[in-house]
Amino acid sequence: MDISNSLIGALGMEVVEVGEGKVIMTMPVDERTRQPFGFLHGGASVALAETAASIGTAALIDMQQEVCFGLEINANHIKAKKEGTVTAIAEVAHRGRTTMVWEIRIEDEHQQLICLSRCTVAVVPKK
Template sequence: MNKTMMKNTLMEALGMEVLTADPTKVEIRMPVDHRTHQPMGFLHGGASVALAESAASIGAFLNIDPAKQQVFGVEINANHIKSARDGYVKGTATPAHIGKNTMVWEIQIVNEADELVCLSRCTVGVVPLKK
């Protein structure tokens, strides 16, 4: 992904960094720090969901013709498995379904010890651009 596309976005505010971005796999790293903590000092579940949806959306975008279509998150779920206080987490999104009108992406978020922190699934809608 073009770094200028990340400027002034939630991804930039949360310190996300795209590691891999192709139509079959997106990996994003995010710090576990003051930007992503909840008040008790642990990784905020909402930050994990933001990471998951960002990865799924980038993957979906790489599977469309942006001159004719756009993608939008339709539904997301997340099971928070393990907590984190510091370091980084990495989200890896892979497609479970790539259709004409919808896509479903599975996202695994792991800590630096490669332990599962969050398991998410995101449905993305593919919408034709209005002429």
């Protein structure tokens, strides 16, 4: 999977770990991910959360027969951040046949909560 020409590459996201029902990813807080006032953009946090949930879902399905898409996401932005790195820890909360629900904690380098998100990912047959 080539991620260099995708949102993942554009925002500097990196996959740290993909396990059974768990994904860990990082993203820098820099000029690519800040809003005009100098803080981490909420949309960048949401992009990181949905990406982690989607990668986690892809790891749990048969990608030869199925594909997955983000269906719904919510996010509570808890703390502002100006620089450094954030880490998304995504864990599957519901593993269904047609949907999966993921809980994603985005933390800073000191394990302080930056954003708490929940994402539902749809699983559909390839046509």
